[in-house]
Structures are given as structure tokens and as C-alpha cells.
Amino acid sequence: MNMRLVNAEFLKLRKRRGLVIAALVITVLPLLIAFTTLVVLHANNPVKNGPAGGMENFSGSMEILILLSSVAAILVGATLGTGDVGSGVFRELVVTGRSRVALFAARVPAGVGLLLIVVGGAFAITAIGSTVFAGSEGPHTEQVGPGSWETSLGFLAPSGMLLLKSAGWLALSTVVAMVLALGVASLVGSRGTSIGILLGLWIVAMPVLKELGVLGSLRQGVVGVAIDRLGPVPLVPSDPAVPMSLAAAVAVLLAWAAVPLAVGAWRTATQDA
């Protein structure tokens, strides 16, 4: 991997103010707002409103962050996949004689680098908020109506191991979404169209497919199912709706990452510049 190429790709990305601001607004801002609101609510009425941190809020925040970081990753991946071609600079890069596959490959670490900073910031807010504003109440189940019970993860601070596993899970999900977007955008050639397709897949189609019991074990091929399988308990249920082995989940994720990368690299190598 040529680090000069990676640095150049990173420069192109980080100088796109609109993209960086959008990624921050999508990931960091909602969590800031959420924790600020929870802190204020708890301060005003501690009896009615539980602590702003703890496992219960950490779990909820991670559920949101996994989705939002994927959206940010799709924006970044689609921009990486179409930026050079759209601006006409791809032609200028090809004229240097540098391998087109090398030009394509440098986009992956650059995109991951930017996303790790942005999503890492959002995760830091989640982890710090969940820890600092944690309470003393452990996990419990309570009756909320006749025959109706609700389980709470409680408000104890998440453990260091859980934070570590959660960070890894978030990074994995984000990178898979980014790589998928990079490959699709390189193939399609249009940033807007690629973002539309991928948001439709990630936000609409995937949740629906996960719930379609009629598909049976075919659902194991859905990227979101494989990502859920690798999530740390108790953030994901220990008995998921779509059971699958760890090896199968890893294989599915590798396929969802490798196939778009291969297609994107092929398109970059063969298209007229």
C-alpha cells in the first residue's frame, strides 16, 4: 500500500467540508443531543426519569449509532468511489502511469481513516456518557401491565470489555458499509444514485428482509443479519431471530466486502478515463 496515495485520498476527503460536516451531523450531533436531553430530564425529575448513562442507554445509543454510522459510511464511500471520475481528475491520475488498481485501493484506508475519526468521536460520546452518567440499578424485569413484563438492562456503567467489543463491532459495521458503498459507487459512477441505492438497501430493504421468516436460512446472507450476529451480548439478543454460526457470519461479511471491492477495482481498471 502506497502511503502517499492514501494520504492524498485522505486529503481529498477531509477537505470536503460539506461531507465532513454531514458525517458529524449524522453521527456525533444526535448523540450529543440525546445525552444532553437525558441529563436534563434526569436532573429535573430523577424519580420519573432514570440516569442518562448506564447499560440501558448505552444499548439504545449503540443501536442508533450502528445505523447512523452506516449512513455516514455510505456517504463517504460513495464520495470516494465517484470523486475522481466526477471531477475529471481520474484522467489526470491515470496519465501519471500509476496502476488504476493502486489508485482504487488507496481509497479504502483513506475512507476508513476519516470514518474512524468521526464515528470514533460519536462512540466516545456514547461510552463516556454511558459511564459518567451511569446509575446504581442493575438489570431487572418488571411488570408493566397485566401479564406484560419488560426487561431493562439497568443503569450500571458498561464494562471496559463491553466497550471494547462494542467499538470493534461498530468499526466492523461501518467499514463494511463504506466498502460496499465504494464498490457500488465505482461501478455505478454516480454519487447520488449510489447513495440512493445503498440507503434503500440499508434502511429499508435490509430490515424487511431480516423479518421475512418465509426466507428461512436465506436470511443469513443479509449483511445486517451477519453484523448482528457479531454484536456483543447484551447489545444483541443471545438467541437471534436468524440463528447462524460465527464462521458463517464472518464469511457473509467477507463476501459483502470483497465482492464490491473486486467489482469496483475491475470497473476502475477498465473504464475509459
Next chain:
Amino acid sequence: MNVVETTGLTKRFGSRVAVQDVDLRVPAGSAFGYLGPNGAGKTTLIRMLLGLTNATSGEMRLLGRPVPAERKAALARVGAIVEEPRFHRHLTGRENLSVIAAAREPEAHARIDGALARVGLAERADDRVKRYSLGMRQRLGVARSLLADPELLILDEPTNGLDPAGIQEFRHMIRGFVGEGRTVLLSSHLLDEVEKICDEVAIVDRGRVVVQGSIAELAADGKQTILVATSDNEEARRILGEHQAIHSLSPENGHFRITLHPDVEAVAAAGDISRRLVLGGAAIQRFEPSRVSLEQRFLEITTRLEEAA
């Protein structure tokens, strides 16, 4: 040594032939014009040379290396502007150059400041490119092509959109590159531009090279003519009717064209003809010696294309 050599180079887009059997030889250390009307296949040939599109058939060598087989090594010492130079508009001029330098050898980064100074953009190097005028973007394109410390510069219509001062500046710059021992391959549809900049030329028509050689050779090869307009063209033609250097006089729209005998010394003949006209009382409004072979060939091509359109 030829820095560009093509043999039977052909490019087809479906049934349309854009470049056909082109055999091109660009000698080292020269400014070489690739001249033809719009749509003649000039840019397509350049795109093939640079690996931007594949040739349908034929062979190419750049700086002695076969392409695409040794494309990377061949392009390491080639700088190019293809059509309008393109940039990341959200980056500064310097950042744009650093992006390209990253794709070249490590030494390319050290050439950025020198290249910016060379094209007069050092003061504006840290402005975003979206604030640059077309002329500044053209100059930045040249700076970018200098990052390769090129032996060969390929410039496709580099003066498009420039004002007269910018065009003149560009000509000086190109001649400066040739003076440093670099070779410039200049593609253009402007005869005047090629004549003023280049030492050698190939005229291309419908994808084929129809004539190739040094401008001096091509000019000497044809008839010498002088375009003349006076206050009374009929009287002027009568005054010159018996001049020994003149082969023929033919009226054209508002002026007449004198064709000299091929064996006369053109400069001396032109001087004598103008003296006769003045002595005969004709007020000369236009007196324009021209090189028929180059101009006429080019005009024939462009006229035919315009008629076909």
C-alpha cells in the same frame, strides 16, 4: 531518436473509425504540431498514447518504450494536458499538485514549488481552484505536467479559451520547454498557432495523417503566394501583369492572389512587387505572403469537413 512512434494505430467506436492507420514519428527536442480540424481524431490519438483508452489495433512507443506493455515506465517522464485540465475544485492549487505528485515518484513533491513559480502561480497557490480563472487553470495544468520533469509534454488544445495575452504567454512557455531539450507534442485545430510554435507538423484528416514533415519543408514544397489588396485592384493587376517573378494572378473576394514562379527567391520578389505597386500609384491595403502548401492543405480539409456538415 523519436519520442513518439506509432505504427498502424487505429481506434474504432463501433462502426465509426476515429483514428485510422496512423504512423506518427515525433523527433526528440522539437515542438511537434498535430494539426487538424475538430473531430479529426486528435484527442483520441492522444488518449491512446496516454493509456486513457485502448487502441483497437496498431503499435505505440513512448520515449522508446512500448505502450501499454511498459506504460508506467513510459509515462514516468511524460507530462500531459488532455482537453481542458481538470482539478478538484475544493482543493487549492498546491493541494491539487500534491495529489498528482503522490501518484508519481517521491521526487515529484519537491518539484511543486518550482512548477508553480514557473507558471506564475506561486502567489495564488493556496487559493482554492474554484476561484481560478480559465487561464490560471491552464497554467496550473502545465505546472502539474511539470511534476514529471517531463522529457515529453503532450498538450491537447492548450490555448483553448485563453485571451490573446494568455496565448502569447503560452507560446513563450512552450518554446522555453523546447529550449530546455524537452519535446512538445501540441495538438491544435489552429494553423496559425502551430506555425508559430512548432518545428514539425502532421496534418490529420478524418483520423488519417495526410502529411507530415518540418514546417519549413512543407512550406518550401508548395507554391509561394502573396495576397494583395489595393485601392484599385484592377489597376494593380495591370501594373504587375508583366512581372517576371509572377506565375499567375487570380482575383479573389476583395483582393487578388499572386502565385510566384517556383524557382524565384520569394523575399526579393515580394520586395520588388511592392515597390512596383507603389511606383505605379497603387495604395497598398494588404500585402500578405503565405505558404500555400500548409495552409492550402489545411483549408482543403477544413472546407471539405464544413461542407459535409
